[in-house]
Amino acid sequence: MARLNLLEETRYEKLAVTVYPDQHTAAKKVAARIAALIKNKQERNENAVLGLATGATPVGVYAELVRLHREEGLSFQNVITFNLDEYYPMQPTAAQSYVTFMNENLFNHIDIKKSNVHIPDGTLDQDYLQAYCFEYEQKINALGGLDLQILGIGRTGHIGFNEPGSAPNSGTRLVTLDDLTRADAARDFGGKENVPTKAITMGIGTIFKAREIILMAWSQKKAPIIKKAVEGEISGDVPATYLQLSDHVEFILDQDAASLLTRFDTPWLVKDCEWTKQMKKKAVIWLAETLQKPVLKLTEEDYNNHGMAQLAVEQGPVYNINIDIFNQLQHTITGWPGGKPHADDNQRPERAQPAKKRSIIFSPHPDDDVISMGGTFIRLVDQGHEVHVAYQTSGNTAVWDDDALRFVEFAIDFNQSIGEDDSKLKTIYEDMRVFMEKKVPNQVDTKEILDVKGFIRKTEAISGARYAGVPDENIHFMALPFYETGKTKKNSVGEEDIRLTMELLNKVKPQQVFAAGDFADPHGTHIVCFNIILAALQRLKQTEDWVKDCWLWLYRGAWHEFELYEIEMAVPLSPQEVLRKRNAIFKHQSQKDRAVFPGDDAREFWVRAEDRNRETASQYDRLGLAEYEAMEAFVRYQF
Known part of the structure; x- marks a missing residue:
């Protein structure tokens, strides 16, 4: 009976799917299966031939395999690996190469024989590539094929770098990358213009020959393409749908990646x-x-x-x-995001008392506050609440080099106009120019350049907050240590990040905390910043009475919006308030016209925000409620 019920629940799914509560649990399960395969082969004096993937998805699997090697003695002496793909052209020593990725995440930490490692060569002359790809296939075939192929999935539906249009019987070859694939890789390369346009990849036909195929996917941003791959029709437009033809494939997902499958959605x-x-x-x-x-x-x-x-x-x-x-x-729906004073609040999202609240808006980057909740921000100030804004990171990696030079040039001219000695500043400026001329993609800027970029974003944030009506003493710049690496890849959260947040919260003692809940942020900063706030509040709750009366509201808008059924507070904006919000966003001039890291959305941030706010209002209207110009949405988080 249970079997019948499961078949009924999964009747829209055209291949085997296993869902785990989170990616960490799932990654350990996959690693355990790989370890079991290796040990089974060792007992039979055979080699285990593995097809491996790169990218963020398999990192947890590799970390667990390294742990199993170090702590439980798992040996890789009998393992032969073939990686799915590599950018072309690509030097193996480059930070973005898959050789570097595999060495840093797996091979340098286990006892695998270097001669058993195979990764497509991104340095070859293009005239030799066809023969090289044929040889790559032959090596796999000579070993009897792949025992297990690990896959991730791109948002175009690509597996390996088999982009839309790939044939189901394709072999290892040179391919042209889809624009969305390059946009997703832009942060690793310091901008999409630096991402190679081509790659070498195993073909779908090569992948299909593996005796077992595991495709893994984590996070909400993978949910739409997972639904197409699992429940959609087989199509070259979504290459992963070809996996529906295999009897040896399993999709292993976390709950977020599975969330749009029919049985969950x-x-x-x-x-x-x-x-x-x-x-x-x-x-x-x-x-x-x-x-x-x-x-x-x-x-x-x-x-x-x-x-x-x-x-x-x-x-x-x-x-x-x-x-x-x-x-x-x-x-x-409420026009009183801080609560309506002296009103019955039984049917309102916020409390009426205290009539004047202390509110703190945490902004992961220096512009998330006005982009995501600028209208509510201004409304809170207008309605007389004590509003604080806290910029959690400097955002100093998201400023163009020429903007940094321009501001230093301004400083030099200003010094000269008032007769100040500018010799040291000129030296710094010349050093900046020399560095920038030789700079390679994603190279860490010098301290002076990072400082200038941080100053640019700081002054923009001050301007935006002042425009919203916040006094200078209520504007806080936290510069959380986890972010201040100068790299696109940030450090792990440390105690100092939480301590600084606790200190600020205890100073303000807010009745309202607003935090970014846009966890689809492709750069990952939002979720990290939220977890820091949550940890700080949970610790303070153990010792500070004020926390018991503090409500935590999540906002979105920079990347995605809440689903309508999730929304617990919707703040309507008039046409004039929409314009005021737009003007606040415009204060962030370094992010205007062309942001350094725009994600895959070509619209400017202010356009994205207005479109999403108008669509939220339109959804309410279509459901039969009052028609508003725009709405900002919030969800209360219980901590």
């Missing part, structure tokens, strides 16, 4: 549900959006025809359900 379509308040709200909003009808116009027939008959029977009549969901949505 819309479970009422495949099974009976436990109709919690959140599930009911999600389902009714989904039904209204699917049928393009206001909530109050949904009928019993609509429920019955779309997998929601159980809800209608258990909690109907449906009109009562509709009214309940409509009221829940209505109660999220």
